[in-house]
Amino acid sequence: MLMSHTALRNVIGSLTLLPILLGAPSQADSKPFSLPFAVPPGVNTWLLEQHYGNTQEAFVYGKYWYAAGQGLHFGVDFEAPCGTPVIAIADGVVRALDSSLFGAEPHNLVIQHEDLGYASVYGHLRARSPLTLGQPVQRGDLVGEVGDPDGTCQSRPHLHLEIRSLDYRTAYNPAALIDADWHRLAQLGRPIGITFARDLNNPQRWQRLFDQPNIQIGGPALNAYSRAYPPTARLAPTPYTPPALRTLPATAFQARRLTAPPCCSGAWWQPNGELAYLAQPSDRFPMTPSPDGRYAFAIEHGRAFLIDRSSGLRTPLLTRGAWPTFSPSGAQLLWHVRPGDYFPAMQPLTEIWLADLNGEARLLRTWQGGEVYWLDEKRLLLVQVAPRTQRHTLSLLDLDSGRLATLGSFDNLRRLSVAPGGQHIAFLLPFQAQPQHSGLYVLATRQGAAPQKLPFIGSFRWQDSENLLYIPFMSDAPALHRYNIRTQRVRRLEGNADLLLVENDEWSVAPDGQRIVLRSARDGALWLLSLRDATF
Helix, strand or coil: CCCCHHHHHHHHHHHHHCCCCCCCCCCCCCCCECCCCCCCCCCCCCEEEECCECEHHHHHHHHHHCHHHCCCECCEEEECCCCCEEECCCCEEEEEECCCCCCCCCEEEEEEECCCCEEEEEEEECCCCCCCCCCEECCCCEEEEEECCCCCCCCCCEEEEEEEECCCCEEECHHHCECCCHHHHHHHCCHHHHCECEECCECCCCCCCCCCCCEECCCCCCCCCCCEECCCCCCCCCCCCCCCCCCCCCCEEEEEECCCCCCCCCCEECCCCCEECCCCCCCCCCCEECCCCCEEEEEECCEEEEEECCCCCEEEECCCCCCCEECCCCCEEEEEECCCCCCCCCCCEEEEEEEECCCCEEEEEEEECCCEEEEECCEEEEEEECCCCCEEEEEEEECCCCCEEEEEEEECCEEEEECCCCCEEEEEECCCCCHHHCEEEEEECCCCCCCEECCCCEEEEECCCCEEEEEECCCCCCCEEEEECCCCCEEEEECCHHHHCEEEEEEEECCCCCEEEEEECCCCCEEEEEEECCCC
């Protein structure tokens, strides 16, 4: 994942000490490499964690972890349990073992593929590779095991894989060189790792899997954006939770294209149901309207305001740069403030603030915690991660009494999503100690409730308070399904299935539950899907 600053200082001057053969990359085969695992992806094997390039995670942590790679993520990360076998992605020769030039502790390996004109770097290995310098390897040979950069096998075990030039000075996009279904792999990727950071001065640059730039090792930062959206994790708003919602049965969808290809990435629904996306450069951050559209939150020149859109009255909010989220009804604002960036292996000191529409704010709680979500007007969901582990504790905070009650603790919790009305949450639990327990779950937000495992694995979104929409993971024939958590019935929705190959998992459901916006991997354009009952 990272190269040390010492390695950065030494990398250029020390390259001549390595036995390398320089050459231009071969263009004979556009996808010359294979994936680094012998087994298919899944909730008990491995999952995509972070893309190469201009990721949101690189924007947040680039100055700490990726300074050697111009601030961008100069490899691709695969999440897997410690000890998962790693295989060679092509034929080659071992050229470096545990070299300080490549960081990615605790152990790394470099294989040169001279016929192809590239070198592959395998980082965060659990132990020193069993291979030796100069040893020939063939595609599919065992080269090591997945490890953890924190050395615990509980914090963030993953494989960091790079593809570089033979002189190691340039890193290339693995998605353009490894034969894999990257869009479907992104269905279960970590949101901060698969989302690309957007520069408001050039919002469509480096927003697709295959248009990421080559990275010059040791070069100047490419993502030092003065106006980035969304903001860094310590200031970013939590997702909006709509009020309780029940939609009419949906059996089909109709689609129409909204934008000309390949525009636009990162479309989102505002709380009032308006669709927003960044198509052109802008000198200001997008405003966030309240659910009824009367108010809007805005950041202007580093200051936060609540704007009455009918009268134009502007009320300053002392959020210290944080972005608030409207409550389900729009009567309150919630934000959290952290003094510094939130590192995955640490617990940040988090302040939770609440304000009314007059701008009067009060500090609810200061705690060593993580994310905060609205459930309803009276309750918040708090997420706490134990240091150097993936143990997540979910708690319910009653806003009237201030009482905090534990909802449950889970290992490797991912992709938490709150249903409209806040009576249920859904989340992914991969890599469980007992493999049969890995999967997607729904949990009622009341003390003593037991999580219910769902009968599918896939990319999911809430449609309303008791229905989930999902696209099955890695399916060769993508389809949109509707699952009712009360009746446990599944319905496949009829419509143009070609559109359901979604680019980089970019799809979202409107607050009314009747519309979906997605970015199609077929053409890169935004499409609007309207849900309907075709039985009448």
